[in-house]
Amino acid sequence: MRIESLTFLRFCAAFVVLTYHWAGGTVLKQPYLEILNKGPAMVTFFFVLSGFVLAITYIDRDMDRCYNFYVARVARIAPAYIAAFLIIIPFTYGEYTGFNVDVAVVLHLLFLQAWVPHYAVTLNMAAWAISVQMVFYLIFPFIFPLMRQRHLSTASVLMAAMALYLISQAGLIGLMNMESFGGPGSAVNEFIRFNPLSHLCSFVLGIAGAIWFLREQAFKDQNRNGLIPMLIVGAVIVFVLNNESWILGKLPLVLPVESSIYAPLFLAFILIVANSNNFLVSAMGRGPFLALGNASYGFYIYQFPVIFVLYSGLQITSYLDANQAFAILFASLLILSLLSHYYFERPALRKIRQSVSRVVS
Numbered sequence: 190m191r192i193e194s195l196t197f198l199r200f201c202a203a204f205v206v207l208t209y210h211w212a213g214g215t216v217l218k219q220p221y222l223e224i225l226n227k228g229p230a231m232v233t234f235f236f237v238l239s240g241f242v243l244a245i246t247y248i249d250r251d252m253d254r255c256y257n258f259y260v261a262r263v264a265r266i267a268p269a270y271i272a273a274f275l276i277i278i279p280f281t282y283g284e285y286t287g288f289n290v291d292v293a294v295v296l297h298l299l300f301l302q303a304w305v306p307h308y309a310v311t312l313n314m315a316a317w318a319i320s321v322q323m324v325f326y327l328i329f330p331f332i333f334p335l336m337r338q339r340h341l342s343t344a345s346v347l348m349a350a351m352a353l354y355l356i357s358q359a360g361l362i363g364l365m366n367m368e369s370f371g372g373p374g375s376a377v378n379e380f381i382r383f384n385p386l387s388h389l390c391s392f393v394l395g396i397a398g399a400i401w402f403l404r405e406q407a408f409k410d411q412n413r414n415g416l417i418p419m420l421i422v423g424a425v426i427v428f429v430l431n432n433e434s435w436i437l438g439k440l441p442l443v444l445p446v447e448s449s450i451y452a453p454l455f456l457a458f459i460l461i462v463a464n465s466n467n468f469l470v471s472a473m474g475r476g477p478f479l480a481l482g483n484a485s486y487g488f489y490i491y492q493f494p495v496i497f498v499l500y501s502g503l504q505i506t507s508y509l510d511a512n513q514a515f516a517i518l519f520a521s522l523l524i525l526s527l528l529s530h531y532y533f534e535r536p537a538l539r540k541i542r543q544s545v546s547r548v549v550s
Contacts, residue, residue, distance in 0.1 A: 193474030196482030214511035240395025276494035309383035350397035415465025487526030
């Protein structure tokens, strides 16, 4: 089962990550557009959506043969990941200081950078999320069969996922509000922001939401419009993210907003979109919107390599203002991600799976 409308949401999230990293000094960095500075929150959205989509895809499949699942996931992720890594390498040793580049290279090639303090956002900085995602892929064949067991009620699955979320967030809030918390750059802060354990609850919530959706909602009312709930929850998300600084200033505790705090809100929006049938949902699942969604992984993983080429290699910021440079960055990244998806990633995925099938057979 595929829900194509969800694919475009990935591109929207990837665009926010891009503006978070590289839109400084442009017209997009305005106080009333604080939402465009919420890249970490969008990574949480990726993790929730990943759990949801994987559960939708594998709900009726036999998970006893983990090998096939792992091959499919690595074949989908690795080609663009490695390509982005190779683009960055020529710039690496001259650009980076403050850490051992050789160690960073090994960690990136093994998808382990998110586990090691001070190495998560080295080299291809956006790739830390792929390091986290690979952990989720590793455990999915083991936790998903347990969660989808028929004798477990939907309510119990959701409650268990929410319990994991609440416990993990309570732990992270406790860490962030300790007197000894080191703040940005500290090992504790890097654990909160980048370590897979800090984000596991988002992935599990996505799985639990998919199980609820398939058991309780899917196909029960295929004519459900859902536009009003979709707009309301979408507006709530925009309001919260766009006013995050003001909201946090009113609270007595520091919250881990760069971890999984927004996961339930994102899951609610994903569920509404998945269960809606209106013109917006229909448009998101077709034509150029679907193409953008399909290219969203490349749009995410290639942003730092493209930056290195344009800013360090071609030095476009020396003769262009911030708005012009960002426009060229966006256009270049969009073209590269589209070409990569249709002419590199998809063919590579097919060839890897065919090669593995021949070896196995």
